[in-house]
Amino acid sequence: MVEAGLPSRLIRSSDALGWRSVRALTYVDPVVAEPFVTTAEGLLVVLVTSGRYHIESRHGSSWRAAAYRPGSIGVTAPGNASVLRWHGARPEAMESLHLQLDPAAAAGVAFPDALSLEDPYVTASARALGEALTTGAPALYADALAQGLAAHLAHLAGQPTRRHRNERAAALPLSVAQVRRVADHMRAHLGDNLTVGDLAAVVRVSKFHFIRSFALTTGLTPYQYLRRMRLEAAAELLRRTPHSVASIALRCGYRSSGQFARAFRAEYGLPPALFRQ
Structure with a gap:
């Protein structure tokens, strides 16, 4: 199942790999996307893997903008709906990796939506999961990466769950x-x-x-x-x-x-x- 409302074409999915803590999907994105609404069921991390975009996200009546390039990261918190639109900076292929973290793994992560996030660990983890999808890596490897990514995002937010705080201490x-x-x-x-x-x-x-x-x-x-x-x-x-x-x-x-x-x-x-x- 692809993300509802997304105007992109699915090219690869982790559904047959048995991964449990993350669902990974790669898409070919259209050069121009008119405003559409998409909702994140879990914690959604998007990595741009090819192409350059000018992307905008609407909150209320105002739009926020960001320039996307390979390596750019966007994050949508669990349950949040986003209104997005974009156009490509160049008439070239545009692709993205979408990582849907298990809601149980992301539960309690009070992370705000981030249209553009600059964080080397998040980028490296997302790329590693993208490579794991391409090579058909086993669930144990992918789930460990996903757990680390969710914990890091919780740390960035400064509000990890009480359960995770206690476990780290213990x-x-x-x-x-x-x-x-x-x-x-x-x-x-x-x-x-x-x-x-x-x-x-x-x-x-x-x-x-x-x-x-x-x-x-x-x-x-x-x-x-x-x-x-x-x-x-x-x-x-x-x-x-x-x-x-x-x-x-x-x-x-x-x-x-x-x-x-x-x-x-x-x-x-x-x-x-x-x-x-």
Whole structure:
């Protein structure tokens, strides 16, 4: 489902990737958009990825304007309706990435609408999620990025939720037994599309607490830990079994042989086939 009222053409969506904390969509935007109304169900972050716009947003009877270029960010708070219009500065392709953060992740974030937001972390996080959409990254990676982005926006607003404040203050290392339970769950589900929520439920803590506590304990994010475990399992299968590279990729949680080969080479310095030889 595309955003209601948006005059743009959808070209890619994260709907088939199993992401839970964020929905990512890329659009081709028309050169000219007459005034239209769109409403954000969750916390909406828009990243311009191509083209230059002169965009305006109406509040009451007055219009606010901003110049958009690749890297520009706009934010709409949950439940807010926006009246927008724009025209391209040049007759060239214009594209944008829309990140709809899970309302549960963004709940309580008292962030005002921002037609143009300058923040390196938000821009870098949005670009990382755009790359994750393009490469079909697993839910665990995308959800961790989305959680961090929502928490950063809450921090910018200066009004994080009471629940998140308490969790940040109470973040402590996980016990050895808790890390072992998480690792065992990862090992048993290497081929599954695990999420932060799945892993947090194993040790019965919130997603926000789990991400920070896991990294505090292991020195790795949950995604980095799982990625290492998957690649170690893949290396062992390459050494000891006749299974094809494609089947090993699927067993170890990779959606394609190409995605697996890139990750494996980055870790071991060789593509899977040469490693096996």
